[in-house]
Amino acid sequence: MDEFELIQNYFNWPLIDPTVELGIGDDAAIFNLDTGYQLVTTTDTLSEGVHFFKDDSPENVAYKSLAVNLSDIAAMGAIAKWFTLAITLPKVDEIWLKKFSESLKETSSKYNVSLIGGDTTRGSLNITITMMGVVEKSKAIKRSGANNGDNIYISGEIGDAALCLKKINEGERPDKAEMVKLNRPIPRLDLGYALNGVASSCIDISDGLEQDLSHIMKASKVGAIIDVQKLPLSQSVVKYIEGNNDWSVPLCGGDDYELCFTAPKNFNSKIINIAKSCKIRITKIGVISDSKNLKIKGYDGHGESYKHF
Amino acid sequence: MDEFELIQNYFNWPLIDPTVELGIGDDAAIFNLDTGYQLVTTTDTLSEGVHFFKDDSPENVAYKSLAVNLSDIAAMGAIAKWFTLAITLPKVDEIWLKKFSESLKETSSKYNVSLIGGDTTRGSLNITITMMGVVEKSKAIKRSGANNGDNIYISGEIGDAALCLKKINEGERPDKAEMVKLNRPIPRLDLGYALNGVASSCIDISDGLEQDLSHIMKASKVGAIIDVQKLPLSQSVVKYIEGNNDWSVPLCGGDDYELCFTAPKNFNSKIINIAKSCKIRITKIGVISDSKNLKIKGYDGHGESYKHF
Numbered sequence: 001m002d003e004f005e006l007i008q009n010y011f012n013w014p015l016i017d018p019t020v021e022l023g024i025g026d027d028a029a030i031f032n033l034d035t036g037y038q039l040v041t042t043t044d045t046l047s048e049g050v051h052f053f054k055d056d057s058p059e060n061v062a063y064k065s066l067a068v069n070l071s072d073i074a075a076m077g078a079i080a081k082w083f084t085l086a087i088t089l090p091k092v093d094e095i096w097l098k099k100f101s102e103s104l105k106e107t108s109s110k111y112n113v114s115l116i117g118g119d120t121t122r123g124s125l126n127i128t129i130t131m132m133g134v135v136e137k138s139k140a141i142k143r144s145g146a147n148n149g150d151n152i153y154i155s156g157e158i159g160d161a162a163l164c165l166k167k168i169n170e171g172e173r174p175d176k177a178e179m180v181k182l183n184r185p186i187p188r189l190d191l192g193y194a195l196n197g198v199a200s201s202c203i204d205i206s207d208g209l210e211q212d213l214s215h216i217m218k219a220s221k222v223g224a225i226i227d228v229q230k231l232p233l234s235q236s237v238v239k240y241i242e243g244n245n246d247w248s249v250p251l252c253g254g255d256d257y258e259l260c261f262t263a264p265k266n267f268n269s270k271i272i273n274i275a276k277s278c279k280i281r282i283t284k285i286g287v288i289s290d291s292k293n294l295k296i297k298g299y300d301g302h303g304e305s306y307k308h309f
Numbered sequence: 310m311d312e313f314e315l316i317q318n319y320f321n322w323p324l325i326d327p328t329v330e331l332g333i334g335d336d337a338a339i340f341n342l343d344t345g346y347q348l349v350t351t352t353d354t355l356s357e358g359v360h361f362f363k364d365d366s367p368e369n370v371a372y373k374s375l376a377v378n379l380s381d382i383a384a385m386g387a388i389a390k391w392f393t394l395a396i397t398l399p400k401v402d403e404i405w406l407k408k409f410s411e412s413l414k415e416t417s418s419k420y421n422v423s424l425i426g427g428d429t430t431r432g433s434l435n436i437t438i439t440m441m442g443v444v445e446k447s448k449a450i451k452r453s454g455a456n457n458g459d460n461i462y463i464s465g466e467i468g469d470a471a472l473c474l475k476k477i478n479e480g481e482r483p484d485k486a487e488m489v490k491l492n493r494p495i496p497r498l499d500l501g502y503a504l505n506g507v508a509s510s511c512i513d514i515s516d517g518l519e520q521d522l523s524h525i526m527k528a529s530k531v532g533a534i535i536d537v538q539k540l541p542l543s544q545s546v547v548k549y550i551e552g553n554n555d556w557s558v559p560l561c562g563g564d565d566y567e568l569c570f571t572a573p574k575n576f577n578s579k580i581i582n583i584a585k586s587c588k589i590r591i592t593k594i595g596v597i598s599d600s601k602n603l604k605i606k607g608y609d610g611h612g613e614s615y616k617h618f
Contacts, residue, residue: 004524021347025528026452027384027512028351030444033342038330041425042337043393043439047432075336084352086395086437116350123356123433128395130352130439135339143335203336215313219334 001092003120010101011085017114019081029116031082037134042072048125053168058100060183061127066107067187068206069131071257074192075204077141078133080111085118088126111189139196141261146201146220150262150288153271155188155280158209159237162253178236185257191282194274195261202261208252213260214294220262226286228298247299262288310401312429319410320394326423328390338425340391346443351381357434362477367409369492370436375416376496377515378440380566383501384513386450387442389420394427397435420498448505450570455510455529457599459571462580462591464497467518468546471562487545494566500591503583504570511570517561522569523603529571535595537607556608571597 001009012024022030033039046065048054066083073080085104089097108115113131160181164174174182188204195202201220203212209231217224231250233241240249263271268284275282289295310318321333331339342348355374357363375392382389394413398406417424422440469490473483483491497513504511510529512521518540526533540559542550550556572580577593584591598604 022451027381028349028387028442030449031348033348035344039340039342040337041340041393041441043395043426043428045395045397045428045430045437047397047430050431072336078337084350084439086352086354088354088356088435117352119352119354121354121356122359123435126397126432126435128354128437130393132350133337140339142331
């Protein structure tokens with residue numbers, strides 16, 4: 001099978017997006033932006049042995065490759081639209097490719113995004129997705145908008161993905177529900193979009209709350225005070241912390257892809273309504289300060305967030 | 310050095326593009342499209358050991374990573390504008406990174422494109438660039454527009470990059486000028502843009518003329534007749550063919566990134582003027598036929614264009 005058959009067989013499904021004039025099969029794709037919108041773009045790579053295990057299922061790898069990019073679009077309060085896939089494969093394994101392709105198609109259909117281009121090359125397994133989205137002009141939620149006195153919120157629960165990874169690395173076998181937390185993070189697109197015009201800043205928690213909140217602080221030139229007792233945690237994470245007195249799992253563990261965002265205090269009731277309409281838990285974990293430091297009540301600081309090198 | 314310092318030190322130079330509202334440093338970049346334009350996007354990966362040698366200079370690797378993507382935008386008759394860089398690195402080698410970064414910056418400045426986002430990860434050296442560009446509405450040159458009777462043209466000269474690669478693989482040492490042809494292909498952006506409204510179809514020759522022209526034929530549902538005696542060749546390639554009776558170098562050799570395009574017969578004088586204004590050699594190598602086959606006069610068909618797997 002040559003590259004063109006491979007693309008035809010596995011990555012060239014029909015698109016129903018009217019904004020796409022030309023998808024896969026030319027030197028480049030052609031697509032249209034509606035008036036009044038800006039473009040938003042992000043790229044994330046997943047490498048075997050770094051971001052996923054060698055024996056992880058192709059379905060999970062495809063899902064997660066797309067989800068982490070969708071999560072970045074969510075964090076901007078934008079609408080995800082189009083993506084390209086650059087996949088480096090050690091060999092043509094048709095069974096693997098079929099499963100990967102079906103999961104990618106299913107996930108892209110679920111989140112209404114169109115695969116419009118790509119490249120397949122030979123080498124160590126490496127998947128780079130570049131996701132493009134749209135946002136109403138001047139409406140994107142940047143990291144730089146947090147103000148002194150704003151509340152700090154996070155969506156869902158954090159620490160489960162890191163706890164699952166910790167178990168695997170220590171030779172334990174996490175249960176199915178724990179594996180789902182690591183392998184199938186849910187991009188919070190509905191929430192991100194609903195926060196448009198409400199949140200003053202937003203980031204997705206990919207490298208750990210402590211590090212990701214610090215990015216908001218740095219970009220906004222503010223500090224933050226959060227309280228570990230307020231963190232939204234699953235029963236597994238609570239049990240782990242009780243047993244090990246180790247808060248680094250929810251504070252420094254990445255891979256949950258929940259949103260961490262700030263909003264003015266008087267928007268608290270709006271946030272409660274958004275939580276209801278998006279059917280998602282939203283928890284206030286602290287406030288933005290003018291100190292430029294991150295103060296974490298109840299934590300003595302022994303953890304370390306994810307380092308890429 | 311962590312990922313954020315790495316990006317700050319090597320990939321976050323000031324942008325002067327007024328269409329970019331937010332570049333590197335948030336979850337996603339934000340940029341604007343002028344009214345009346347469509348978006349064009351392409352992605353290409355270069356992997357060490359496949360697309361370049363382990364000892365190739367970081368300057369050349371950066372240049373070529375960008376050039377191959379620019380070439381795809383050129384083949385659409387579009388204007389290149391913004392790009393993302395996903396780079397997987399085995400380790401942080403500051404000397405390598407500095408050279409790579411300087412070359413990328415210099416090349417992006419030369420071709421007026423802005424680096425607006427990216428991702429750095431650890432693993433085997435792998436560079437994926439996703440390039441976005443703009444084209445006036447309905448003006449992109451697709452592969453599918455060639456008609457029976459159209460002339461077929463190519464820009465520049467072909468076969469030099471393949472000959473250089475052949476010499477390296479056979480243990481010979483190509484001279485400096487030959488290495489430049491392999492390592493520094495020139496994206497034909499001016500030409501692509503000038504062909505907008507003139508060419509009926511276009512592709513860049515990345516995998517070999519025979520294979521790339523076949524893509525035009527397939528997309529346009531036509532055939533083609535070309536003549537090896539008309540191919541624009543350098544003295545080195547002519548000499549090689551005379552010595553080896555091997556036409557596969559210019560016919561099946563990739564990596565030249567010249568444009569292969571078609572245009573109605575009565576546009577021939579326009580093409581001659583475009584060649585003059587773009588200061589580039591343009592050669593008519595054949596005509597589009599209604600046969601759906603590729604007939605190559607003077608070639609018995611022993612070569613094979615580049616296979617990705």
